[in-house]
Amino acid sequence: MEKIKLEIAKIVGTPGSSSWAQIHTFTPEEKEKLNLRGELLAVIGLRSVEAGMETVALGREILSRLHEEYFGNLEGGALPRLKSSLEKIHEEWPEVEIVSGVLFSSTKAESLGARVLYLAILGKGRVVVKRDNLLNQVLKGSAEDKIETASGLVYPGDIFLLGTESFFEIVSPGVLRASLNLSEPQAMVEAIAPLVLSRTDLNQAAAVINLLVKEKEEEIAFEETEKLPEGEAPAGKISIKDRFANLGQKIFLSKFRPRFGQIRLGKKEPSFYVKNEKEKGNRLIFSVAVILIILFLSSLFLGFNKRKQAEKENRIREYYSRAEILYNQAKEAVDLDNEAAVNYLKEAEGLLAEAKKIKPGQFEDLDHLFQEINNLAVKAGREKDLGELPVFFDLQLIVPEAKADGIALLPEKIAALNKEKNSVYFVDLEKKSTITVTDEKLKSSEVIFSSAKEVFVLTAQGLWQIDYENKKVNSVFGSDQDLQNIIGGATFAGNFYFLDQERKNIWQYGKTETGFSGPKRWAAEDAFEGKSLISFAVDGSIWVFSDKGIEKFIRGQSDNFSLKGIKPEKIAGFNLFFSGETNNYLYFVNSSEKKVLLFSKDGQLKAQYLWQGKLDQPRFLAVSAEDKKVYFGQDNLIFTFPVASLE
Structure with a gap:
């Protein structure tokens, strides 16, 4: 019969004066504790410890507290207990980082030849699993001190690694993958350890490598019978080898001896004979x-x-x-x-x-x-890797040192604002022919945006419509109000809306018989309090994207909208947003991760795109509903990629 055992190898950085790391593993001897709490694995890191505090002593105190919180109370489930233990430690020691796991046996898991693994992370550590030559990250800690948890089954042959944030800063994915391909955990550690120990600036780096293996139970040994000399059969018995030898000898003699016996010199024998029975x-x-x-x-x-x-x-x-x-x-x-x-x-x-x-x-x-x-x-929303995005257009082909300070789309053209040169460049989406409109009225420009047929630029003096066919800049309305620090503009049903980051507001200019009224505060005064506004879109409702996530407003009131399939704190890490009246989707971009997410306007995730290459910090985003393409603006370059039809 085979049992499943755990082989463990540890990597720990050298303790420093203000940082420390340790690995704690514990298997309870009491059967009740083992059944209810399992085998504990914990990787603990300390950083930025106050001067005068002994890091090793503090670390031991944290280990003792973790052990006491987790094993001291056997009521409730293991995963909730593990999570609450980390929460209590965080309350007392905010500087600590813990990546923990608990390994269990269960009847269902054992029927599949597996073990149950519970995981909980405090801080920014990670857990990766290598299974059948595939290396996957199964859990990553949160940047907002939230306890992240997960659970699943692990099988013999699986390698799972728990590591601190510093460990993954030192060890690249390629090195980690190559090391985990080695045969034994100790060999894996020996391949990685020199990298970790060489980084004295990251003393809190630590990881534990765990390999599940099948272990055969000891078999009952039976007394061996006495061996006979080679070729010798037991007394009174004939070996199989001898039986075949005797049989061959008899066959040879019976078949060929009669023939040889009939040969006589000088005498011709009959050409046939009769075989006997x-x-x-x-x-x-x-x-x-x-x-x-x-x-x-x-x-x-x-x-x-x-x-x-x-x-x-x-x-x-x-x-x-x-x-x-x-x-x-x-x-x-x-x-x-x-x-x-x-x-x-x-x-x-x-x-x-x-x-x-x-x-x-x-x-x-x-x-x-x-x-x-x-x-x-x-x-x-399966991820689709786009590879390196192609450059749609280089603005410096129009004017040396040209760049995009904002982009806007028309059905057949893309417009790019250049604040320094008081210019708007129009590029035909099909022919890539260009038209430049330059005017002093565009001095002190804030933002560029478009309706279905027109492009507008907001300046400190008011709003201007850009007529590219006649190369003119026409006034829409002037403004006595200081319209600086406006980060977005939009138009809907003849009205204009502007997102004000400094005053945490949306200003509305309403259409009247004689022109426009306004500006009028559109949202409640505290609607955006404590939020860093990023972008917005208007399609009847108003969508506001901030560092806290996406909100939908109807008549100035929040509609309690939420995205499905993604945690709010993750979407808050994105930095570009786009939607509009003619677009059926919400587009979010994370420049650092080079990722685009598409959601329907009821909050369902529809697609994910990843890109590679030199587009590393896109500053502007626009999407054409007509030709289903996404456009990015970065310095003097405009990039693009098509999105699949999701209707």
């Missing part, structure tokens, strides 16, 4: 022996082949079961944590692909689960 019997015995040997070898071959097929089918079933569990976990997570759901689905697809390699062909169950995973991946 004894010779016929010997020949029959030989034939039967050969047939029996052939049947025996055939049965061995068929049995071996059947056993191999059974092993393959068992492996396929194991891969299928694990993939099905991941698929079910993804279904539960898709509306709560899209990133986790996508990771589950990727891992499940990898397992099914490995299963198909074992025995190529059509498998109804595998194919059905593949289809279910694909359908759920579409709902989860």
Whole structure:
């Protein structure tokens, strides 16, 4: 019988005067504690410790407190208890970082040959799992001191690593992947340790590598029988070897001795002779022996082949079961944590692909689960890697040192504002021909935006319409109010709206018979209090994007809108936003991660895009609903990529 055991190897940075790291592993000897609390793994890091405090002593105190909080009370579930333990430690020691895991046995998991793993992270550490040559991040800590948790099954052969933020700063994904491909945890540690120990500026780097392996139980030894000398059979018995030798000798003599005995010198013998009955019997015995040997070898071959097929089918079933569990976990997570759901689905697809390699062909169950995973991946907004985005246009082809300080779209053209040169450049989307409109009226420009047919520029003196056909700048309205620090403009139903970052407000200029009234405060005075405004869009409702996330306002009041499939704190890390009256989607861009998310206006995640290359800090975003393309502005370059039809 086989048991599952855990092989552990540790990497810890050298303690410093103000930082420290340690790894704590504990398996309770009491059966009740083991059943209710499992085996504890914890990676602990301390940084920015106050002067005069002994880091090692403080670290030991934290370890003791963790142990007391987690194992001291056996009421309630293990994962909630682990989370509450980290929360209490954070209240007392805000500078501590903990990446923790608990390993359990359960009847269901054991039936699948697996163990249950609970995870909880305080700080910015991570947990990665290597399974079947696939290395995936399964949990990442939060930047806002929130306890992140996860759970799942781990199988023999899985390697899971718990590490602090500093560890992952030092060890690149490529080095980590190569090291985890080594055969034993200790060898993995020896490959990584020199990198960690060489960084004395990151003393709080630490990680624990865990490998699940099957361990055979000791088998009962039976007393061996006395060995006989080679070739010697037991007394009174004839060995199989001797039986075949005697049989061959008899056959040879019975077949060939009569012939040799008939040869006589100088005398011609008859050309035929009659075989006797004894010779016929010997020949029959030989034939039967050969047939029996052939049947025996055939049965061995068929049995071996059947056993191999059974092993393959068992492996396929194991891969299928694990993939099905991941698929079910993804279904539960898709509306709560899209990133986790996508990771589950990727891992499940990898397992099914490995299963198909074992025995190529059509498998109804595998194919059905593949289809279910694909359908759920579409709902989860499967990531699409765009590679390096092409440059649509270089503004310096028009004017040396030209750059984009904002972009806006018309059905057939893209407009780029250049504040320093008091100019707007129009580029034809198909022919890439250009028109430049330059005017002193555009001095002190704030923002550029567009309606379905016109482009507008807001300056400190008022709003201007840019007539590119006649190369004119026409006044829409002047303003006595200081319109500086405006970060966005939009128009809807003849009215104009401006997002004011400094005064935390949206100003409305309403259409009248004689011109425009305003400015009028559109939102309540405290609507955006405590928020750093980023961008907005108007389509009847007003969408406001800030460092706290996206909000939908109707008649000046928040509509309690929320995005599905992504945590609010994650979308708050994005820095560009776009939508509008003619666009059915909300677009969010995270420049540092080079990622674009598309949501429908009811909050459903529809697509995710990743890009590579030199577009690393896009400053402006616009989307053409007509040709379904996204445009980025960065310095003098405009980049683009098409989005798939999602209707």
